[in-house]
Amino acid sequence: MAATERRTSEWVDLIGDLLARPVAAFPHALLTARLHDTFGSQVGWSWFDSPDRCGFELHTPIPGFPTPEVRKVINAAVPHHPVLRWFNVTGDHAPMSIGRVPAAMVDQVARDTRQEFFVPLGVEHQVVILYEMSGATVRAFILSRGRQDFTDSDLKTATMVQPLLVLLDRQISAYRAWAPNASTDLTGRELAVLRLLAEGRTAAGIAARLAISERTVHRHLEHVYRKLGARDRVTAVLAARDADLLPPTALEPAPTNPR
Incomplete structure (x- = not known):
C-alpha cells in the first residue's frame, strides 16, 4: 500500500502543477513519459474518433513497428479491444487489464490481433486508463508488458491516477473554450x-x-x-x-x- 501511495502522490504533485497554470493542449507526451516511469512498462497514447480518425503513439518506439499497413489493421481492430468492450458492456470505466476481461467478451478479431501483432513484440498484456469516452470519441493511455499480467497494485495505482487525468482534461477543455486565442x-x-x-x-x-x-x-x-x-x-x-x-x-x- 505504501508503494501505491508513494506513486500516486507523485501524480498528485504533477497534475497539481499543471492545473495551477493555464494549459491548453493535453500534454500526452509528458504524461506518457511519467506513466512509463511509474509502471516501468511500454506506454501508448491512443485516440479514436472514427475508424478513419484514430491511432496511437508509443513512448518507446519499436523498430519497424508499426508499418502503415499494420497500423491500419490495428486501428480497424480498436472497437474490438477487449477492455473497450468491457467498458461498453459494463459501464465501468475504471482501469482494466485484458487478462481480467472475461473470455466471453473477447471476440476473434481481438484474439487474432493480439496473437499476430502484440505477442511477438512482448506487449500482449495491457491496461487501459481511459480519460475521455464520449460517443465514438476515446482518449486513453495503454500500458503494455510481456508474459506477466499487471498486478493488483498496478491496477490500484492506475485507478487512483485516472481521476487526475480526467480532471486535467476537463480543465484544458474549459480553458480552451474560455480563451481559445490565448491557449498556447x-x-x-x-x-x-x-x-x-x-x-x-x-x-x-x-x-x-x-x-x-x-x-x-x-x-x-x-x-x-x-x-x-x-x-x-x-x-x-x-x-x-x-x-x-x-x-x-x-x-x-x-x-x-x-x-
Missing part, C-alpha cells in the same frame, strides 16, 4: 511553422516557404514543442489538433520528420 501562447511565426509542419513539410521546406534559415526553423520548433508539451513532430501536431490550432485539413500528421 504561440507567436504568429511559431504558428506559421506549426501549420507548415502539419502539412508534412521538412525543415528545409518550411525555411524556403517562410524565407528564413533552417536553424531558425529548428529554434521555432523547439519553442512549439515546449509550449505544446510535445517531444516531436507527431505529438506536436496531435496536441495542436486537440487545441484547435490547426485547420480541419491538417488533422493527420504526415510521415516526414524534420528533426
Whole structure:
C-alpha cells in the first residue's frame, strides 16, 4: 500500500502543477513519459474518433513497428479491444487489464490481433486508463508488458491516477473554450511553422516557404514543442489538433520528420 501511495502522490504533485497554470493542449507526451516511469512498462497514447480518425503513439518506439499497413489493421481492430468492450458492456470505466476481461467478451478479431501483432513484440498484456469516452470519441493511455499480467497494485495505482487525468482534461477543455486565442501562447511565426509542419513539410521546406534559415526553423520548433508539451513532430501536431490550432485539413500528421 505504501508503494501505491508513494506513486500516486507523485501524480498528485504533477497534475497539481499543471492545473495551477493555464494549459491548453493535453500534454500526452509528458504524461506518457511519467506513466512509463511509474509502471516501468511500454506506454501508448491512443485516440479514436472514427475508424478513419484514430491511432496511437508509443513512448518507446519499436523498430519497424508499426508499418502503415499494420497500423491500419490495428486501428480497424480498436472497437474490438477487449477492455473497450468491457467498458461498453459494463459501464465501468475504471482501469482494466485484458487478462481480467472475461473470455466471453473477447471476440476473434481481438484474439487474432493480439496473437499476430502484440505477442511477438512482448506487449500482449495491457491496461487501459481511459480519460475521455464520449460517443465514438476515446482518449486513453495503454500500458503494455510481456508474459506477466499487471498486478493488483498496478491496477490500484492506475485507478487512483485516472481521476487526475480526467480532471486535467476537463480543465484544458474549459480553458480552451474560455480563451481559445490565448491557449498556447504561440507567436504568429511559431504558428506559421506549426501549420507548415502539419502539412508534412521538412525543415528545409518550411525555411524556403517562410524565407528564413533552417536553424531558425529548428529554434521555432523547439519553442512549439515546449509550449505544446510535445517531444516531436507527431505529438506536436496531435496536441495542436486537440487545441484547435490547426485547420480541419491538417488533422493527420504526415510521415516526414524534420528533426
